[in-house]
Amino acid sequence: MEGTEVRVVEVREVGPDTVAVTLEAPPGFEARPGQFVQLRAMVDDADGEGGGDGEDQVDAGDDDAVTRHYSISSPIVDETFELTIGVDPEGTLSPWLAEVAPGATVEIAGPWGRVYYADEPRVVVLAAGPGIGAAVGVAERAVIDGGSPTVVYRSAVPVHEDRLSALASAGADVRVTADDEAFEAAVAEILETEDAERQTFVYGFAPFVEDAREAILAAGGDPGVAKVENYG
Ligand SMILES: Cc1cc2nc3c(=O)[nH]c(=O)nc-3n(C[C@H](O)[C@H](O)[C@H](O)COP(=O)(O)OP(=O)(O)OC[C@H]3O[C@@H](n4cnc5c(N)ncnc54)[C@H](O)[C@@H]3O)c2cc1C
Numbered sequence: 001m002e003g004t005e006v007r008v009v010e011v012r013e014v015g016p017d018t019v020a021v022t023l024e025a026p027p028g029f030e031a032r033p034g035q036f037v038q039l040r041a042m043v044d045d046a047d048g049e050g051g052g053d054g055e056d057q058v059d060a061g062d063d064d065a066v067t068r069h070y071s072i073s074s075p076i077v078d079e080t081f082e083l084t085i086g087v088d089p090e091g092t093l094s095p096w097l098a099e100v101a102p103g104a105t106v107e108i109a110g111p112w113g114r115v116y117y118a119d120e121p122r123v124v125v126l127a128a129g130p131g132i133g134a135a136v137g138v139a140e141r142a143v144i145d146g147g148s149p150t151v152v153y154r155s156a157v158p159v160h161e162d163r164l165s166a167l168a169s170a171g172a173d174v175r176v177t178a179d180d181e182a183f184e185a186a187v188a189e190i191l192e193t194e195d196a197e198r199q200t201f202v203y204g205f206a207p208f209v210e211d212a213r214e215a216i217l218a219a220g221g222d223p224g225v226a227k228v229e230n231y232g
Contacts, residue, residue: 003040003107004029008100009080015159017087018130019098020073022080023108031077031111032118033137034201034229039083040067040107043096066093071203071229072111073133075140084133084160115229117141120199123149124190126212131203131231136163138201143170150190151175154183154208184215191219200226 004026014020031037043066073084087098100106117123117138127135135151140163142149149172151164156178158164168174175186191200200221202212209230213223 003038003109005105006108008102008104008106010102011098011100014084015161016157017089018159019085019087020133020160021083021085021097021100023083023106025077025079025081026108029077029081029108029111031072031081032116033072033075033141034116034134034203034227035111035113036069036071036229037083037108037110037112038067039070039093039097040065040109041093041096041100042066043092066096068093069231071113071131071134071137073137075137075144082133082137084130084136086130113229115201115203115227117201119145120197121147122195122198123147123201124152124198125149125201125203126152126154126187126215127202128154128204128208128212129231130159131205131208131229132158132160132164134203134229135201136160136167139167139172139174143167143172148172152177152183152186152190154178154180154211180211183211184218187212187215188219191216191221202226202228203231204229205231 006024010022042064044064070083074082085097087094123142125135139149139151151174153176158176164174216223
């Protein structure tokens with residue numbers, strides 16, 4: 001897959017096991033929050049000792065090249081853009097991204113995906129895990145556009161707390177809960193009123209996506225019309 005080499009500008013911790021990685025945007029790159037890019041990096045065995053803590057997943061043909069997808073978590077893409085990465089200590093690329101030095105290069109292809117903010121007047125975003133990155137990006141963009149988005153974040157260890165607080169201060173309805181039942185109740189309360197202009201978004205790994213679909217259904221909504229990005 002064709003990609004463009006870009007520099008890592010910054011890596012910062014945004015909560016437990018989660019980093020926000022700011023990258024240079026490739027020339028002519030235009031993207032909306034919630035779209036995803038393909039990121040490819042050479043995850044070499046830097047100490048040359050063969051690791052010993054598990055096997056890297058490598059792409060065929062190019063030793064140590066690893067490719068994964070990540071959603072854009074900045075509200076606006078200009079010369080740079082941000083990805084929010086949940087660091088899986090047993091994983092291959094995410095721990096490497098957590099440690100990468102500014103100035104290093106990675107390859108970017110995309111953006112892709114249809115689960116992005118498309119100027120909908122009423123935005124409700126359901127998120128868990130690193131899906132909160134796309135959620136804050138979408139909600140911040142909606143606020144910039146004069147909207148009052150809703151974010152329901154299922155997490156026991158919230159990340160991006162500063163941005164969630166800023167969203168709440170800007171008039172967004174931000175709800176954070178670790179509890180499955182409270183999550184379902186929040187979704188029910190939000191979706192119980194009819195609103196033809198409302199668009200629901202879901203970002204997260206498969207088990208959460210399934211729970212979110214069930215919560216939408218239980219609330220009398222149609223999960224089929226939600227914009228859902230399943231991280232696998
Ligand atoms: C459209 C899309 C958007 C995404 N957006 C984001 C995002 O914004 N932020 C984000 O953090 N993630 C996102 N993801 C997920 C991301 O692409 C990666 O899957 C994630 O970062 C893990 O990659 P890794 O290389 O660190 O881990 P991997 O090397 O892929 O490993 C993941 C886990 O699987 C285990 N594993 C690996 N191989 C095997 C095997 N053969 N048998 C058993 N277990 C195995 C590992 O031990 C580890 O625990 C997205 C995915 C998709 C599809």
